[in-house]
Amino acid sequence: MxxxxxxxxxxxxxxxxxxxxxxxxxxxxxxxxxxxxxxxxxxxxxxxxxxxxxxxxxxxxxxxxxxxxxxxxxxxxxxxxxxxxxxxxxxxxxxxxxxxxxxxxxxxxxxxxxSSNLLQKSEIADLASGKWSDYVVFCKGIKDSLCSDFLPTNDRIKSQNELLGATSMLLLKSAFVTFHGDAKKKVAEQIRQLHRETPATSPLKRRVIDQILKDIDQPSLELRGS
Structure with a gap:
């Protein structure tokens, strides 16, 4: 081969x-x-x-x-x-x-x-892309609401190191873009919480979550909750 x-x-x-x-x-x-x-x-x-x-x-x-x-x-x-x-x-x-x-x-x-484009052109973006493709295969035929339960939790992301935690954040972004309805809202809340709680002492995680929020924070995506 x-x-x-x-x-x-x-x-x-x-x-x-x-x-x-x-x-x-x-x-x-x-x-x-x-x-x-x-x-x-x-x-x-x-x-x-x-x-x-x-x-x-x-x-x-x-x-x-x-x-x-x-x-x-x-x-x-x-x-x-x-x-x-x-x-x-x-x-x-x-x-x-x-x-x-x-x-x-x-x-x-x-x-x-x-990297000037962490979300698309970086090593963690490639790693997240591979992980997301595996996730999509795993969740094939499963409703978004059930599949979302297998995403990294915020506690898990906080406990991960800079590289793996930032990669998990990128998985959440892919899920937000892909999911619909309650599953999308659930992921949106995860992203909002991470944006509030990720400290500056985690510079890579902080930069990634800032860029994620900037990239998807549009009125049509209804990311912001009341």
């Missing part, structure tokens, strides 16, 4: 943005782990935070694009597992959390904060 993933990546270097075509080629899904390992090895090889962000951009895009766009279930699983590890999922067992890993996680957070 040969898997090819080709995409346009945004390369950000020292404040300037340039576009370049990046191709990721793997023969088998398990080879996606090489991108994870490449990223985790970078803290010992780079000399600055800017260089770390720059050099991890390509392998990180390979993983997010594979997870968001691949139709092969094993490919999605492996890419998703790598991303969960890199972004600090506490439920992943047997994964050694060392200083280099913590440096990478903080660098990914900073990389997201540099």
């Amino acid at each position: 040969k898997i090819q993933i080709a995409f346009l990546g945004l390369l950000l270097a020292f404040g300037s943005v340039a576009q370049a075509k990046i191709s990721c080629h793997v023969e088998e899904p398990v080879e996606l782990y090489k991108f994870q390992d490449e990223i985790l090895a970078l803290p010992k090889k780079v000399s600055s935070a800017d260089e770390l962000i720059e050099k991890m951009r390509a392998p990180l895009h390979c993983l997010t694009e594979a997870y968001a766009n691949s139709e092969d279930l094993l490919t999605k699983y492996v890419a998703g597992a790598c991303l969960q590890r890199l972004m600090g999922a506490p439920e992943i067992k047997g994964f050694k959390v060392n200083r280099g890993y913590k440096i990478v996680k903080e660098a990914i957070i900073n990389q997201q904060l540099l």
Whole structure:
């Protein structure tokens, strides 16, 4: 089985943005782990935070694009597992959390904060897109009111770290756009509450929920409650 993933990546270097075509080629899904390992090895090889962000951009895009766009279930699983590890999922067992890993996680957070379009063009947006596609398949044939019960709760989002919590917020945005009736109102209330309660000390979550509210806060969407 040969898997090819080709995409346009945004390369950000020292404040300037340039576009370049990046191709990721793997023969088998398990080879996606090489991108994870490449990223985790970078803290010992780079000399600055800017260089770390720059050099991890390509392998990180390979993983997010594979997870968001691949139709092969094993490919999605492996890419998703790598991303969960890199972004600090506490439920992943047997994964050694060392200083280099913590440096990478903080660098990914900073990389997201540099994005001018977090909701559409960022690694967490790709991760959320992949999660939402899985969610849609899972909820196929189920009423919105029942399916909404499987969304991340606000308590869950608050307990998640910056990257995974922000990704969960993006799932709520997709649900709000997709759902109707009472399910839509339920998600709208979740978004309003998160906007009220997400502190500035969580900068990525704060920026994401601000952008979500700005993006969907239109009279026709009836987001604001009385």
